[in-house]
Amino acid sequence: MDLLKPEVIEKVGALNFRARLVVEGFLIGLHQSPYHGFSLEFCEHRPYYPGDPINRIDWKLYGRTDRYYLRKYQAETNLSAYLILDKSKSMDYGKEITKFHYARTLAASLAYLLLHQNDSVGLVIFDNEIKSLIPPKSSLNHLKLLLRDLANTEPSQKTSISDVIFNFASTIKKRSLIIVFSDLLEDPEKVMKAFKLVKVRKNEVIVFHILDSDEMKFNFTEQALYRDMEDHTTVPVNPLNIRDLYRKRFNQFLEQYRSGFAYNRIDYSLITTDTAYDEALSAYLIKRKRLL
Amino acid sequence: MSFPQFLFLFLLIPVPIIFHFISKRILRNKDFPSLLFVLKSDRRLLRWFHLKRLLLLLLRVGVIVSLIFSASNLLIPLSFNEPSKTIILDRSLSMKELDISSHKADVIVPNRGGISLIHKALKLHPIGILISDAQRNGFIKLLRGGKSYPGIDLEKISLPKGNIAIKDHQIGSPFVGEEVDIVFTLLNQYKYSKTVPFSLYIDDKELKRKDVSLNQGINEISFHLSLPEGLHKGSLVVYDKGGFEFDNIRYFTLCIIPKTKVVIYSSMNPLKLLAALNSSSFQVKWSKGPLIETEGDIFVVDDFPLETAPNSIKGSLPGIICFSGGVKSPLADEIPYKVSKIANFPVFSPFGKLQTICNIPIRYNFKLNRGQTLLYFENGDAFLKREGNLFFLPISLDESDLSLHPVYVPFLYQLIASLLKEDFNKDILIDQVVVIKAPFKPCVISPEGKRYFTDSIGDNRYLFRQTGRPGIYGVSDGTGIRGYISVNPDPTEALLDTLKTQEIVTLFGKEGYNNGTTFFLLIGFLFFVLSVLLERK
Numbered sequence: 045m046d047l048l049k050p051e052v053i054e055k056v057g058a059l060n061f062r063a064r065l066v067v068e069g070f071l072i073g074l075h076q077s078p079y080h081g082f083s084l085e086f087c088e089h090r091p092y093y094p095g096d097p098i099n100r101i102d103w104k105l106y107g108r109t110d111r112y113y114l115r116k117y118q119a120e121t122n123l124s125a126y127l128i129l130d131k132s133k134s135m136d137y138g139k140e141i142t143k144f145h146y147a148r149t150l151a152a153s154l155a156y157l158l159l160h161q162n163d164s165v166g167l168v169i170f171d172n173e174i175k176s177l178i179p180p181k182s183s184l185n186h187l188k189l190l191l192r193d194l195a196n197t198e199p200s201q202k203t204s205i206s207d208v209i210f211n212f213a214s215t216i217k218k219r220s221l222i223i224v225f226s227d228l229l230e231d232p233e234k235v236m237k238a239f240k241l242v243k244v245r246k247n248e249v250i251v252f253h254i255l256d257s258d259e260m261k262f263n264f265t266e267q268a269l270y271r272d273m274e275d276h277t278t279v280p281v282n283p284l285n286i287r288d289l290y291r292k293r294f295n296q297f298l299e300q301y302r303s304g305f306a307y308n309r310i311d312y313s314l315i316t317t318d319t320a321y322d323e324a325l326s327a328y329l330i331k332r333k334r335l336l
Numbered sequence: 337m338s339f340p341q342f343l344f345l346f347l348l349i350p351v352p353i354i355f356h357f358i359s360k361r362i363l364r365n366k367d368f369p370s371l372l373f374v375l376k377s378d379r380r381l382l383r384w385f386h387l388k389r390l391l392l393l394l395l396r397v398g399v400i401v402s403l404i405f406s407a408s409n410l411l412i413p414l415s416f417n418e419p420s421k422t423i424i425l426d427r428s429l430s431m432k433e434l435d436i437s438s439h440k441a442d443v444i445v446p447n448r449g450g451i452s453l454i455h456k457a458l459k460l461h462p463i464g465i466l467i468s469d470a471q472r473n474g475f476i477k478l479l480r481g482g483k484s485y486p487g488i489d490l491e492k493i494s495l496p497k498g499n500i501a502i503k504d505h506q507i508g509s510p511f512v513g514e515e516v517d518i519v520f521t522l523l524n525q526y527k528y529s530k531t532v533p534f535s536l537y538i539d540d541k542e543l544k545r546k547d548v549s550l551n552q553g554i555n556e557i558s559f560h561l562s563l564p565e566g567l568h569k570g571s572l573v574v575y576d577k578g579g580f581e582f583d584n585i586r587y588f589t590l591c592i593i594p595k596t597k598v599v600i601y602s603s604m605n606p607l608k609l610l611a612a613l614n615s616s617s618f619q620v621k622w623s624k625g626p627l628i629e630t631e632g633d634i635f636v637v638d639d640f641p642l643e644t645a646p647n648s649i650k651g652s653l654p655g656i657i658c659f660s661g662g663v664k665s666p667l668a669d670e671i672p673y674k675v676s677k678i679a680n681f682p683v684f685s686p687f688g689k690l691q692t693i694c695n696i697p698i699r700y701n702f703k704l705n706r707g708q709t710l711l712y713f714e715n716g717d718a719f720l721k722r723e724g725n726l727f728f729l730p731i732s733l734d735e736s737d738l739s740l741h742p743v744y745v746p747f748l749y750q751l752i753a754s755l756l757k758e759d760f761n762k763d764i765l766i767d768q769v770v771v772i773k774a775p776f777k778p779c780v781i782s783p784e785g786k787r788y789f790t791d792s793i794g795d796n797r798y799l800f801r802q803t804g805r806p807g808i809y810g811v812s813d814g815t816g817i818r819g820y821i822s823v824n825p826d827p828t829e830a831l832l833d834t835l836k837t838q839e840i841v842t843l844f845g846k847e848g849y850n851n852g853t854t855f856f857l858l859i860g861f862l863f864f865v866l867s868v869l870l871e872r873k
Contacts, residue, residue: 133369134369134370134373135369137367137368137369227369227370229369229370229373255370258368259368259369259370262371264366266364266366267363268363268364268365268366269363269364269365269366270366270368270371271365271366271367271368272368272369272371272373273367273368273369274369278365279371279375279385279386280363280385280386280389281371281385282871285872289381290371290375293375294370
């Protein structure tokens with residue numbers, strides 16, 4: 045699985061190849077096809093035969109009929125998924141691979157995965173407002189459009205996730221799966237309010253909180269003028285003096301998101317840019333499977 | 337400020353300022369997304385980061401400024417002790433001889449007027465503390481020319497809020513049978529009237545004790561005493577606990593003169609002289625002459641002829657010779673005369689107390705040329721001369737401008753008393769040298785009972801120098817006390833108002849300010865420690 049490490053994947057030039065590489069590599073590593081059961085739509089019951097997985101037995105029906113039936117899901121669904129990518133300037137941070145590049149590759153991989161599962165996938169790219177919106181479609185040709193849009197995007201501007209999510213939630217008419225890729229550097233309370241609205245409208249939400257490991261550890265030693273990447277204000281800081289304070293405040297910040305998303309039953313994955321893509325994807329799929 | 341040459345170090349002040357701005361440029365800009373996002377929630381912390389740099393700048397500038405002030409020995413409005421190598425202690429009487437020298441090592445003690453000793457001490461020990469009340473003894477030399485003396489630390493010591501000093505005393509005619517008036521001059525330097533008890537001691541016995549209310553400023557209290565003839569010693573004690581103690585005692589001596597037979601030689605009836613000497617103290621006889629020097633205890637020749645040389649008088653008896661030439665009324669006889677007043681009296685003259693005599697214009701027509709001049713006219717002519725037992729005057733004692741004045745009788749009594757008193761009865765100030773005239777070699781017994789021998793200077797005169805302590809000294813001929821010497825402190829030392837503002841500014845730089853070397857060194861060190869701690873915070 046070393047091939048799926050971000051630094052390796054990033055060496056592949058084209059985004060579509062990277063997405064394919066990630067997904068195919070990921071599928072090869074799995075013992076069980078993710079296609080089974082990866083759906084939101086229930087289809088029918090069928091009788092149980094020896095050898096069938098026990099965990100798919102419908103125990104409620106067994107309670108009523110005293111017979112074993114399995115729940116059968118529709119393999120091809122008409123699920124529509126939105127990939128929402130934060131392209132704010134703060135996403136442009138990273139040594140070997142920036143948060144934005146990581147998020148973009150992850151989004152492309154998920155687009156590839158979803159489209160090959162016959163789901164329809166749309167793309168929203170935003171900073172302080174929605175910069176690009178591609179409605180969901182399920183054809184494989186749609187993938188090219190998504191990947192081209194992703195490839196042509198570079199980070200800029202400030203971010204305003206809460207406003208974007210709030211506005212976007214009000215425009216979604218069909219129940220959808222919304223997958224967000226962002227560093228969520230905004231007031232957690234405002235962000236949670238926006239996601240709550242999305243959730244109220246019966247949408248499923250998955251949040252990939254993408255951070256650099258520097259942001260987690262803050263292991264700098266050199267005194268410097270630290271400049272905010274979005275509003276460009278500077279402050280002279282000796283990291284040694286402020287490290288503990290920073291870590292404490294940053295963990296509080298993460299904990300606010302963790303507890304907020306858990307409270308609202310929103311799937312939340314904290315991923316650093318040195319995490320292998322397959323780990324990110326499998327973590328996502330495992331959580332997704334558990335939800336179903 | 338003792339070393340202003342160090343002020344050139346102020347040129348170093350821009351160094352931390354330049355460093356401050358350069359460091360801002362030297363610091364690398366680092367883009368980081370989450371730091372400020374996290375810290376923005378705490379605006380006070382952000383402000384602190386900016387304030388910290390400013391504080392660091394100020395502290396670094398403070399370190400340099402403090403070091404410069406420390407090096408230049410700036411004066412500050414604070415007082416604190418500084419370690420020093422030399423303590424120079426003024427041991428003059430106004431400091432009441434605080435005997436610090438016996439307890440502390442390395443103490444240099446300039447005695448009275450010891451400014452030269454201070455200079456010598458400072459040459460050996462350039463850093464020193466001078467403990468003094470900065471009274472006038474020699475300090476005026478220090479002030480003259482507005483010089484400042486690097487290395488001298490003049491510590492101001494608070495003086496008492498007030499003081500009652502016995503500054504002087506006057507003793508009236510000490511003739512037997514009459515009450516002797518002793519008048520003491522006191523100075524109340526409190527800002528209010530104060531009642532204090534006094535005790536008068538004569539011959540070691542407390543004769544009188546009374547409470548006296550003293551007004552602010554100069555006061556006089558008098559005692560009227562009837563004393564037997566002979567030598568007496570005495571002292572007046574004031575119990576003033578709030579002020580100086582050294583001026584609370586005034587020592588004095590008395591010689592009560594026995595009844596005296598006075599023979600007056602005059603061609604005319606000396607009515608005024610006879611009236612003036614008509615008391616129980618005198619037995620007076622008028623004679624038209626000729627002069628018989630063996631008759632009586634004292635003689636007065638009131639109209640000694642001008643053309644007669646006074647050399648004919650042997651001086652075996654004490655006497656007063658008035659060269660008036662028999663002229664009773666210079667105006668009437670149209671003899672040329674001069675008019676002048678008596679010049680200011682020498683302070684220590686026995687006639688010094690009769691200051692009012694200065695205001696009398698006196699006509700005279702004889703120029704004295706024999707004896708030692710005791711009093712002068714304002715124009716330089718002698719008014720009173722003395723040679724041995726004889727006084728010479730250029731006027732008649734019976735018919736002159738002086739005889740119409742109230743000071744006439746006291747002056748006459750003083751003349752007679754001066755001729756009859758023992759020579760070695762003295763009232764002097766401390767540290768003055770006494771000349772004792774005696775037919776024997778006297779020894780002097782100090783107040784502590786220590787005997788001192790005197791140095792002969794010829795002509796039956798002897799010198800005594802060891803008058804460093806106040807008190808009554810006895811003059812002995814080896815068999816008994818023949819006279820007393822009272823030694824009192826200089827009354828000018830009792831003055832509390834010692835230094836003028838300009839003098840204080842010259843001495844102390846500025847009133848109430850103190851040496852800041854250590855203070856600024858400590859402040860600089862404190863700034864340095866704070867800057868290190870702040871940088872690490």
